[in-house]
Amino acid sequence: RKAxxxxxxxxxxxxxxxGYRKNTI
Structure with missing residues (x-):
């Protein structure tokens, strides 16, 4: 379960x- x-x-x-990288570029 932990996995x-x-x-x-x-x-x-x-x-x-x-998503952060895509928005930054």
């Missing part, structure tokens, strides 16, 4: 990071 939470958190962080 699922970590995977979801990592996905959210990755998407917001990519």
């Amino acid at each position: 699922v939470v970590d995977a979801v958190a990592a996905t959210i962080i990755l998407e917001s990071y990519l």
